[in-house]
Amino acid sequence: MIMPLIPALIAWGIFTAFFIEKGWTPNAQLATIVGPFIHYLLPILIAYLGGHIVYGVRGGVVGSIATFGVIAGSDYLIAQINETLPADNQLGEINMFIGAMIMAPIAAWTMKQLDKLWDGKIRAGFEMLVNMFSAGIWGFAMAILGFYPLAWLINGLMDVLGAAVGWLVETNLLPLTSVLIEPAKVFFLNNAINHGVLTPLGIEQASQDGSSILFLLEANPGPGVGLLLAFTFFGIGAARASAPGAAIIQFFGGIHEVYFPYALMKPVLIVALIAGGATGVTTNMLLGGALRAPAAPGSIVAVVAQTANGSYFAVILSVVLSAAVTFLIASVILRASRKRDLLAEADQFSEAVSKTAANKGKSSAALDALRASDGKDRATVRSAEDAVDRLETEEGTGGQLDGGRVVTTKPVRNIVFACDAGMGSSAMGASVLRNKIKKAGVADVTVVNKAIANLDDSADLVITQNQLTDRARRQSPDAIHVSVDNFMNSPKYDEVVELVRDQHDESH
Known part of the structure; x- marks a missing residue:
């Protein structure tokens, strides 16, 4: 409901910054x-999107009507309270973002x-009459309920949340929110926390003070880039190789999801993120750093663009220091476990070679050579891991596994990357695969990104992160479903490219 409205929030931030x-x-x-x-x-736009997700245009219209009742009801309550208060101590308006997120889907x-x-x-001929009046009457009823x-x-919920934040600020305990925010982000709850609460x-x-520190609690790109830099210098294998590119995407592109898999590889690293x-x-x-409006995506570019007048030094320093602290602690953790991690990768390598040979069903000189070099050539570890990765493609009703490879009974012409919001990480994954398919010379396959809630029967193959595959399968049960750990560089993309290329060659 919120992510597609980021342009509207940015526009509001620009109006605020200038005027x-x-x-x-x-x-x-x-x-x-x-x-x-x-x-x-903004609340009405949120309401329309929320209703549309549930029930298309009809749901969006009814959800918007109902939400306007909540807005008007809140204004009425505050007006009643202000009549009992002195003129110099009046309550301000409560903006119904949360009200829209609750009421619109219900309506x-x-x-x-x-x-x-x-x-x-x-009866034939009365469909439009019934549809129009039923939606209007139900919107009216839900607006009364909202009012x-x-x-x-x-209003009560916002008072409680506002008081809790005020207490944290007054008691200088606001940094403790990182104990909740950073672990929750790693488990892909970043959008829910940032756009749903903060x-x-x-x-x-x-709206009252011109800026807020709360916009920086989740959006600060410092901890993420600090973790990725630690992997760049002290990581091993594919994680080390891919970390520099991920750092650029996370820090400048604002897609924080790219560092989550690195933290999940070694959960103790969440301590470094919390500290940062x-x-x-x-x-x-301490220095009064704050933003005028949400920084979305959480890029350093967006953060600087939304920084309030007089807060540039504080905000930039907060990003630098949070990155430095995360980098230092993560580096200590990675160096302390480096020997154990190398041994573990060697064991995984041997197991991967054996599993690949078993799935192949016959001996292979190449695999025997790999097994002979177990633990000696770290650069080949990822190749065996990729082989195992390709054997773990999720099965959908539109395809099946055959010797570890995906086969399908229908042509794959529409590939969809899906995530919670249909933006950010899925857009990045779609771009990576689109380039691979283009280089393979396949021109009749489309690759797009969508929110999981917007998946439909038009998708032939759906790619999601592991945690989201079950939800995607419920939305699009007839598609082939592929799970990946990281949208940026999964080896399963090569399997998908090979599948569509083989189909393309057969059809031509």
């Missing part, structure tokens, strides 16, 4: 756009269930 009283070029007339933009437009889902009740029972109980509930709270602060994240937060607390 509010504390902006670069204050303009009282243009500044009047800032309040309605954040209070009405769309209930509309979908209601439509099922009279599906196929409407009273849900607006009261969301962004709404940060926008509340920014806490260092960045502490630096910003």
Whole structure:
């Protein structure tokens, strides 16, 4: 619901940066756009997207109507409270980001269930009448529901969350949030934390104060690039080889997901990420670092672009120090376990060679040579791991495994990379595979990226990260499903390229 709206958040941030009283070029007339933009437009856009995900355009419309009830109900509650308060201590508006994220899917889902009740029972010629009035009446009913109980509930929730953040700031305990944020990010909950919790709270602060430190709690690219630099200098095997490229993508491209697999390889490294994240937060607390609007994606470019006036030194220093602390701690961990990791890779190499030979079903001079060099040539370890990796392709109803290779009963013409938001990591993976297919000389295969919720029957082959494959299979059960650990450089891409190239050669 939030990720596709990042351009709107950026536009709001630009209006804020230039035209509010504390902006670069204050303009009282243009500044009047800032309040309605954040209070009405963004929550309604969130509501439409949330409803659309559940029930298409019809769900988006009903979800938007219902969410406007929540917005109006919140405004009414605050107006009632302000009547009892002195003029110099009035409450500000609560922007209904969370209200939209809750109400819109509920309204769309209930509309979908209601439509099922009279599906196929409407007399010919009355379909449009029934569809229009049913959506309008149900939107009206859900707006009333939003105006009273849900607006009261969301206002209370925002008060509790705001008070909790205020307490952490006042007691100088805000760095402790890294204990929750950094591990949660590694388990792919970064978007839920940043855009589901921190962004709404940060926008509340920014709408009143012009900036917020909360925008930097999750988006700081320092810890991630510090971890990847540690792998660059002290890692082994494929992790070391791929870390420099991943660091560039993470730091400048803002796709934090690329460093998550490196942390999951050795979970103790999460300690380094926590320390780095806490260092960045502490630096910003002490020096007043803050952003005007969310930095999305979490690139150093986006962070600098959204930095509030007078906060550039603090923000840049927080990124540098968080990267340095993570790098130092991660380096110690990697160096301390380096000998054990090399031995473990040697064991994995021998096992991979044996498993490859077993799947091949016959002896191989090449495999025997690899086995003879067990533990002597570290550069070949990844080749055996790749062989095993190719044997673990997930099976979908549209294809099957045959001797470790994917075969399919239908042509593969539409390949989809899917992730939670349909952006970021899946876009990067799609770009990598698209280039490989182009180099292979195959011109009739499309490679796109989508959110898992938007998968449909048009996909012939779906590629997801391991944790998301089951969800993707439920959305697109007839596709071949391939699981990867890392969207950036999985060896399974070569298997997919070989599959589509073989099909292309057969058809020509």
